[in-house]
Amino acid sequence: MLLKQVLVTALLSLRSVSAFPSPNNLHDLEARDAEDLVARAGNSHDCGSYATWNNGKNRCVCKDNGKNYDSKSKSCNCPSGLIWDGHNCVHDCGKEAHFDPKQKKCICNNKGEVFDSRKKTCSCPDGQVFNGKQCVVDCGKDASFDFKQKKCICKKKGQVFDPKHKTCSCPDGQVFNGKECVFDCGKEAHFDPKQKKCICNNKGEVFDSRKKTCSCPDGQVFNGKKCVFDCGKEAHFDPKQKKCICNNKGEVFDPHKKTCSCPDGQFFNGKQCVCPHGQKFDGKHCVEDCGKEAHFDDNQHKCVCNNKGEIFDDKTKTCSCPDGQFFNGKECACPYGQKFDGKHCVEDCGKDAHFDVNQKKCVCDKKGEVFDDKKKTCSCPDGQFFNGKECACPYGQKFDGKHCVEDCGKDAHFDVKQKKCVCDKKGEVFDDKTKTCKCPDNQYWDGNKCACPYGSTWDNDKQTCKQNLP
Numbered sequence: 436m437l438l439k440q441v442l443v444t445a446l447l448s449l450r451s452v453s454a455f456p457s458p459n460n461l462h463d464l465e466a467r468d469a470e471d472l473v474a475r476a477g478n479s480h481d482c483g484s485y486a487t488w489n490n491g492k493n494r495c496v497c498k499d500n501g502k503n504y505d506s507k508s509k510s511c512n513c514p515s516g517l518i519w520d521g522h523n524c525v526h527d528c529g530k531e532a533h534f535d536p537k538q539k540k541c542i543c544n545n546k547g548e549v550f551d552s553r554k555k556t557c558s559c560p561d562g563q564v565f566n567g568k569q570c571v572v573d574c575g576k577d578a579s580f581d582f583k584q585k586k587c588i589c590k591k592k593g594q595v596f597d598p599k600h601k602t603c604s605c606p607d608g609q610v611f612n613g614k615e616c617v618f619d620c621g622k623e624a625h626f627d628p629k630q631k632k633c634i635c636n637n638k639g640e641v642f643d644s645r646k647k648t649c650s651c652p653d654g655q656v657f658n659g660k661k662c663v664f665d666c667g668k669e670a671h672f673d674p675k676q677k678k679c680i681c682n683n684k685g686e687v688f689d690p691h692k693k694t695c696s697c698p699d700g701q702f703f704n705g706k707q708c709v710c711p712h713g714q715k716f717d718g719k720h721c722v723e724d725c726g727k728e729a730h731f732d733d734n735q736h737k738c739v740c741n742n743k744g745e746i747f748d749d750k751t752k753t754c755s756c757p758d759g760q761f762f763n764g765k766e767c768a769c770p771y772g773q774k775f776d777g778k779h780c781v782e783d784c785g786k787d788a789h790f791d792v793n794q795k796k797c798v799c800d801k802k803g804e805v806f807d808d809k810k811k812t813c814s815c816p817d818g819q820f821f822n823g824k825e826c827a828c829p830y831g832q833k834f835d836g837k838h839c840v841e842d843c844g845k846d847a848h849f850d851v852k853q854k855k856c857v858c859d860k861k862g863e864v865f866d867d868k869t870k871t872c873k874c875p876d877n878q879y880w881d882g883n884k885c886a887c888p889y890g891s892t893w894d895n896d897k898q899t900c901k902q903n904l905p
Contacts, residue, residue, distance in 0.1 A: 483509030500524070529555030546570065575601030592616065608644055621647030638662065654690055667693030684708065726752030743767065785811030802826065844870030861885070875899075 480488035482495035486504050489496040495504050497511035501524035504511055513524035526534040528541035532550050535542045541550045543557035547570025550557055559570035571580045574587035578596050581588045587596045589603035593616030596603055605616035618626040620633035624642050627634045633642045635649035639662030642649055651662035664672040666679035670688050673680045679688045681695035685708030688695055697708035700721030710721035722731035725738035729747050732739040738747045740754035744767030747754050756767035759780035769780035781790035784797035788806050791798040797806045799813035803826030806813055815826035818839035828839035840849035843856035847865050850857040856865045858872035862885030865872050874885035877900035878893070887893050887900035894901040 481509070485509075485511040527555060529557075531555075531557040573601060575603075577601075577603035619647060621649075623647075623649040665693065669693075669695040724752070726754075728752075728754040783811065785813075787811075787813035842870065844872075846870075846872035 480495065482488055482504070485499070485502075486495040486497045486509070488494075495506065495509075497504050499511055499519065500522075501517070502511040502513055502519070513519050516527060517524040518527040519525075526541060528534050528550070531545070531548070532541040532543045532555075534540070541552070543550050545557060545565055546568065547563070548557040548559055548565065559565050562573055563570045564573045565571075572587060574580050574596065577591070577594070578587040578589045578601075580586070587598070589596050591603060591611060592614065593605060593609070594603040594611070595606055605611050608618055609616040610619045611617075618633055620626050620642070623637070623640075624633040624635045624647075626632070633644070635642050637649060637657060638660065639651060639655070640649040640657065641652055651657050654664055655662040656665045657663075664679055666672050666688070669683070669686075670679040670681045670693075672678070679690070681688050683695060683703060684706065685697060685701065686695040686703070687698055697703050698716065698719070698721075700714075701708040701710055701716060703709075708716075710716050713724055714721045715724045716722075717731060720733075722733075723738060725731050725747065728742070728745070729738040729740045729752070731737070738749070738752075740747050742754060742762060743765065744760065745754035745756055745762070756762050757775070757778075759773075760767040760769055760775060762768075767775075769775050769783075772783055773780040774783045775781075776790065779792075781792070782797060784790050784806065787801070787804070788797040788799045788811075790796070797808070797811075799806050801813060801821060802824065803815060803819065804813035804821070805816055815821050816834065816837070816839075818832075819826040819828055819834060821827075826834075828834050831842055832839045833842045834840075835849065838851075840851070841856060843849050843865070846860070846863070847856040847858045847870075849855070856867070856870075858865050860872060860880065861883070862874060862878070863872035863880075864875055874880055875898065877891075878885040878887055880886075891900040891902050893899075
């Protein structure tokens, strides 16, 4: 009993001491030791120095709020990823960040920096630097970040920012004159603000942006005032045509050699370039003289009439329509109702037929069809149809020249009036099944007709040959 009173007295003394702040923060450890002594004195559960037995929970409970008790080591630690700040278990965000309970993550103290959870450090995103207040784009020494334009702006007027090297320089072809970027035109040219390009001081010269020099265009020379074409001794420059014109009529200028000569096939006769006799110049070559009504065709190698359809006459050098045709203002054409077959104007037989010169009439292209002069069309005769090769009658019939009639075979013909097959030989009888003809029973063909044997006559009633009485 005496020992218990001593312990209680000691505990109260420790608590009274812990009420005063300690620079070394040792009061928490002392308090835990005192409570541990009381707990050990009051029960037999040994929870170590950092925890006490909780009868309600029936387990050891850490004295520090938020810590988890480890029964093996009898120690208390903050959960993984958390640290003890002296009062509570908080997220370990390092020195450069703090834990935001609303966002439930570590937030860097410096504006714009990004937290590295592995290193517990903060830094600006790639390509940015901290300017003392916040992270801004790293623009290097030559430029500064413009928040309105949201890009790096060069400090010197006119310069362009290079994001790769973080530097500023004037655009190609420009230099910095101390105030701004201006075009570098060299000594032979000046910058024209209206045209926004370098203009040569000498009229007609062309500026070379790479060499920063001026010179006349190819084929021209500077005569002291302006650039003019160098046409050599045999030609002169024509300002209207804007090209070199040969002094001799008809000659052609060679810009490479600066000389003049007649076109291929022509020769200079003392006054002008001309073609040999019987030829004329078509603009490229000396070709056969085809007269006024025709021209020489290089592909066909012959004279071709200017008017469509006309035929050229080599002797007279003239053109005219083929015999029977006339020129209608556009081409050679046949009289109305006729067409040209390649040689003559013939009757227009339409699409289904052609004109047969020998028969001198329209003949249908399809075998057996009949031509209709009024409609200019072809069709099979009444009762026939086109089978793909020719006009044909239905099965079991044949064409008699006018109509499709019953096919009576070789021995008979169809009689339109009687509407039946009639044998060609007088007296013979037609057999519908075999399509043949023969004389009636007991008769024979005597070369002209069917007849009874000698000594008998034909009995019409009995339809047989009857023996004559003596």
